[in-house]
């Protein structure tokens with residue numbers, strides 16, 4: 001398992017195949033120091049749109065990762081595949097049923113060296129992903145920590161994804177998660193709308209992910225990436 005690849009990631013952009021973006025914007029994202037570009041979304045993700053994004057990311061030599069949310073949209077040719085497993089979902093489809101269906105169909109062809117399973121904890125009850133997966137969103141930190149322990153200690157998943165999609169999360173909660181997690185790489189995503197927010201959350205997460213801002217304020221999205229050779233912490237110092 002290529003954990004050194006994961007630990008090299010400080011920042012990633014997530015492109016939603018269902019939202020419009022220009023070729024020039026993709027080129028600009030690829031020319032930042034971001035570690036990789038994730039292609040994935042919750043609603044309306046198609047094979048064609050995902051493939052089109054892959055082609056453009058490839059042209060600019062950036063690492064491309066597909067986060068799989070729809071079995072019909074799995075595109076060969078990505079560098080890596082991230083498979084979400086939503087630990088607070090109440091719809092069993094998103095815990096292991098969809099994975100069973102996928103492996104029944106494609107299990108023989110999977111290259112497991114390219115695959116990382118993400119233990120997702122969904123923390124924004126208004127997000128599309130919370131609604132789709134019928135996630136039970138915790139209101140107490142102790143519930144969040146119990147989910148984190150499921151991902152980290154019980155399942156030993158390579159990635160713990162703290163997902164606030166569309167909303168900036170609670171840095172104190174992220175800090176508390178960081179203090180108990182030993183094995184998983186912590187990903188944080190949600191409401192990173194400025195460089196300062198990127199700095200704040202990267203104190204507690206190994207990797208931060210910027211999605212919506214690409215579509216809402218492109219120039220600021222570019223500025224969330226740490227500068228070459230300088231970590232967020234070094235900049236703060």
Ligand code: 1GP
Pocket residue numbers: 014163164165166167188189190191192209210211212213
């Ligand atoms: C979404 O975690 C990502 O899956 C990023 O969240 O879109 O709020 O930046 P935002």
